[in-house]
Amino acid sequence: MQFRPIERPDNSFQQSVTAEAIEAMCRRAFGSNAIPCSAVELGNGMYNNTYRIDLGDDRRVILRVAPEPARQYRIERELMRNEYASTPFLASISRMIPRTLAADFTHEIIDRDYLFQTMLDGVSGPEGIGQYPQSEWTTFFRQMGEISRSIHAVRGDRFGPVAGPGFGTWAEAVTAFFIDLVADLDDAGLDSADVHEVLAAVEKYQAVLNEVTEPRLLHGDLWTVNVMMATDAPEPTITGVFDNDRTSWGDPDSDWPVFMAAKKPGTERDAFWETYGQRPSTAAAARRSLLYLAKHIGAIRLERHRLGNADAVPETYEQMRNVLGQLRA
Structure with a gap:
């Protein structure tokens, strides 16, 4: 098998598996006669290791391998299992998402979850x-x-990640997220004092959060980098959605695409609201939006640290100070 992994430093978060492991995964998923011709690691993801596998006879599939359990943050725990559980709930866009061909969470071949999907x-x-x-x-x-x-x-019928744990109220789910975020920041050696203050605000505004009573499905990571587009179409056309592993049940206003669409008002992104609809404009919704903004900033801080982008981490502290100033007001 021709094997082309991405060469990374030894201390990088993403670590490639071996050619022998990939061959064993293919045999388990597709039978003892499945001998891959090539495995090429793709570099556009920042969490899982992703490979394009050529099985011969013009059959190509995608292999995604999760990080080792010990390397996963609490706020990103078992994302691949979460995606596997979420697929039936993404039925409205099923034509756009990859189909799972095989999944193995036993850790019998390697100590990592993995799955095969259609391209x-x-x-x-x-x-x-x-x-x-x-x-x-x-x-x-x-x-x-x-x-x-x-x-x-x-x-949905509960709040929190699709694969669990589930919570009876939205405030409980948001509180659990920030508790895990504080612990992750502490483990990473990053200052978590500002997130502690956000957590205190979450406790203060429990009633405001619990005005959200109906869990709705959230994608968690939908934006430009996680879609596929048609080639040579007369206008931009989205044909696929992938990396559906951060799905959860919660308040739609807290979802990543809403955050990203609102990030640059007065630009082409304003067209998002023409089909999505407008955000709620109550005082309570504005208070919740500040807590959601803090949630995104904290997750971005951890991701930048994980990727070794130390120069960009301080910016998140300034952004969090601005959010806290508005919460205090």
């Missing part, structure tokens, strides 16, 4: 949208709003 057609979102003039990007963001709205329309 999505098209080109990555960043590559695809760059092929169109910026004036046409509004079409892309309208589609993003439509996809987000269809996901958020799905109702």
